Amino acid sequence: MPGKKRNPDGADHSQLDLWSTKQDFQWEDFKVAREYIHSIGLPDYAGWEKFVREGNLKDSKIPENPDKVYQHLGWNGWYDWLGIEQPAHKEEKTLKELFSKNSEDGLWSDPGPSKWMNFHEARQIVREHGFEYEEEWRLFAEGKFPDREELPGNIPVNPDQVYRHVGWMGWKDWLIQPERQVEYTRLNKAREFVRSCRIPDKGSWRGFLKDSAGLIQEYQMVLPVRPHLEYKGSGWISWEDWLGTDINYHDYISTRKFVHSLKLRTQKDWGDYCQGRLTHKPRKTDSIFTYPELAFRDEGWMGWEDWLGTGKEMHSESAPPASTEIMIDCKCRGRIENCPECDGKGYYYVHLR
Structure with a gap:
């Protein structure tokens, strides 16, 4: 032996x-x-x-x-x-x-040669179909894309199970060539930008991506066509949350008044404030746009000095426009979560008579 x-x-x-x-x-x-x-x-x-x-x-x-x-x-x-x-x-x-x-x-039964295609060969064929997400793959496997060429019969519809010990490294690897994989902007940052662009509804999303390609590039954002799939499992809530259409934003004048009370000096200070780095300041709420230059560009935006209150013209304010309510800075400055006056926002409204 x-x-x-x-x-x-x-x-x-x-x-x-x-x-x-x-x-x-x-x-x-x-x-x-x-x-x-x-x-x-x-x-x-x-x-x-x-x-x-x-x-x-x-x-x-x-x-x-x-x-x-x-x-x-x-x-x-x-x-x-x-x-x-x-x-x-x-x-x-x-x-x-x-x-x-x-x-x-029993378990000793010889299953014979596998009926499935070699993992690497199968993956190469699948990548040519141009899918990016598991959900797209599932729909394709169910025949929901009749115009697409069908897969060979020896490529499994459940590759994550069939190839789990022989090469499987996740859906991105299975569906997309490494050089074509995209690293999208993280959810929180992307969502603040998207909300500030004030896109009216889900149906306008793809049009926005096409028409605002230059703006998106200018702000160094990489936004997915299907955010509900890209951010699934990492913070995605709904299209309404993504677009901010279910949020009651403050108007330009009242928001600017609040911003002046923060006594920020630069655009960088504003960015730090929005990201919660200025812990001595009242916290920013969802009802305030992170990118006001985009949100208010057609509603009174006059630049960062005007927004922050640092321009020379700010020392002699002109009469405020007529309004039925004004925003008052709360004494708690947003530090009391359940403040009876401002509910932790750092300000509250008073209606004029």
């Missing part, structure tokens, strides 16, 4: 040697081990089981579970291992039958 010998120190490397601390123990090379098993002439798996049970492998370097040990080292099924011919029309068994204790062959 190849490799059948005891170690010089007398240690018994039995089949239970998985717990051994020896670093030099190695199983016999797959081809050598298989050749030896062929020479024995075992008729079937039952013969193999009896051979193992009698302790014939105890002191050898041939494992009792070669299908596990040699899984990625040449293993090609039990027929190949035992050197016996596989029946030409072996009846396929269901998974339930294979795992049943009453099965004739």
Whole structure:
């Protein structure tokens, strides 16, 4: 028997040697081990089981579970291992039958060659379809894209299961070439920008991406066509939340008055304030646009000095425009979450009579 010998120190490397601390123990090379098993002439798996049970492998370097040990080292099924011919029309068994204790062959049944295409070849074909998200793939697999060329029958619709141990690295890798994968702007930053652009509804989203490509690039934003898929599981709530259409924003005049009370000096200060870095200032609420130059560009925007109150003209304010209410800075400055006056916003409104 190849490799059948005891170690010089007398240690018994039995089949239970998985717990051994020896670093030099190695199983016999797959081809050598298989050749030896062929020479024995075992008729079937039952013969193999009896051979193992009698302790014939105890002191050898041939494992009792070669299908596990040699899984990625040449293993090609039990027929190949035992050197016996596989029946030409072996009846396929269901998974339930294979795992049943009453099965004739049980777990030792040789499934034969895989019916699925090699992972790398399958992935290359899939990538040519141009999908980006798992949800698109599922719809395609269900036949919801009739104009698309169908996949070959030997590419599974559940690749995450079929290839989970033979190359699977996630849906992005499965669907998109590495050089074509896009790193989108993180959700919170992208959402603040989108809200400030005041897009009216979900149906206007794609038109906005097309018509505002220059603006998006100017602000160094990378926005997905399908944000509900891109940000799924990382903060996405709804289209209304994404666009800000369910938020009651303050108008330009009243918001500017509040901003003046913050006594910010630069546009950078404003950015820090919006990101919550100025902890000594009242917190920014969702009802205040992060990019006022976009939100109010057609509603009175006159530049950052006007917005922050740092321009010379701010020292001699002209009469405020008529309004039915004014915004008052609360004494708590937004530091009391449930303040009875401002509810933690840092300001409140008073209606003029």
